[in-house]
Amino acid sequence: MMMGMMSASNGPAELMMSPSHVEGRIAFLQAELKVTDAQQPQWKAVADAMRANAKLAEQTMGGMGGAMMSAGPAAMTPSKRIDQAEQMLSGRLEGLRQLKAAIEPFYATLSDAQKAVADKLLVPAPMGMM
Template identity: 85%
Template sequence: MMMGMMSAKDGSAEQMMSPDHVEGRIAFLQAELKLTDAQQPQWKAVADAMRANAKLAKEAMAGMGGAMMSAGSAAMTPLKRIDQVEQMLSARLEGLRQLKAAMEPFYATLSEAQKAVADKLLMPAPMGMM
């Protein structure tokens, strides 16, 4: 995502990458990329994919938190945990595919200067945000 922009020591990068801060991340990227009016429709598709991935990441984190709480119980078997992880990874893969589908036409609209900025800032994070 934007590891170079903020120090990991102060936690700002982690906070910005949090699914709870997706709108701030979208606004930051839009400003840094200096998008034109003509690029807005393609950017909207990317922003919508980022929102969907953030929602997915938030749901996955909540689900994993609940799984951790019940991990000590007999009901949470290794097979059930594997099933949960498999579902989470499948959802993550689908989110990445949707993000890629939105990103390809958007990236094609960027100028060389915008691409240089995008290449530094538009990096998918482990939980699907950008």
Template identity: 35%
Template sequence: MKKALVILASTFAMSGAFAQAASAPAVAPAAASAAAGHEARVEERIATLHSQLKITPAQETQWQQFADAMRQNGETMGNLYRQRMAGKNLSALDDMKQYTQIAQAHADGMSKLVAAFEPLYNSFSPEQKKLADTTFREHGGKHERGGKE
């Protein structure tokens, strides 16, 4: 179960997971620090993708919608992650329910991300599509190997 959570958590990085929400309840300093650190990594990932995909000025509107979807997913997953870290004395049943919430939120978030990415991808030049295909395939492969980048 823990290995699955690590893999799932790694997958969320592409979609902006674990970002710290402004309205988040107080959490342990380590969890808050991890969430803040991840928020910075989400922004770094957005900036890196912007550069790698060679986003043009004409594509900025679609790009911003995609980046916003990444941030929103991060906020949602960040809240769920903090709840999970705070629930150290959960029963096995509650642990499974909480994990189900995380998995469902990830699936919902990926659907939103795809919906935001599709118009952007459709605006890409053939070169940009090739870059996107390679970039996302390579990034996804790292998560399949245990999230090591």
């Protein structure tokens, strides 16, 4: 199921990973990691990368849904569907690269206790969100 769509199987954790809940996810991670004042500049870069990935995910999902609805699934040629998938995957890859570039310097500032939490919580989810 696409992220952000409601269904009976969507629990609180799945909804928190939705692009529309990125600010809540950022606040949760910041609190759980106990980000210090000294770590704020590096954390800001991580949060900004998460926001950018969420925006991309929302745009991608909206674009895919809009294209399929306007053209109808039968009108989408295999080549057009592959083009769409390629664009989505390219965007996801670039988002993951930006997220990685932000996480590495942040992770280096963490204490051992913070790293133990980060190792469990800083896991990329669909569309490059964490």
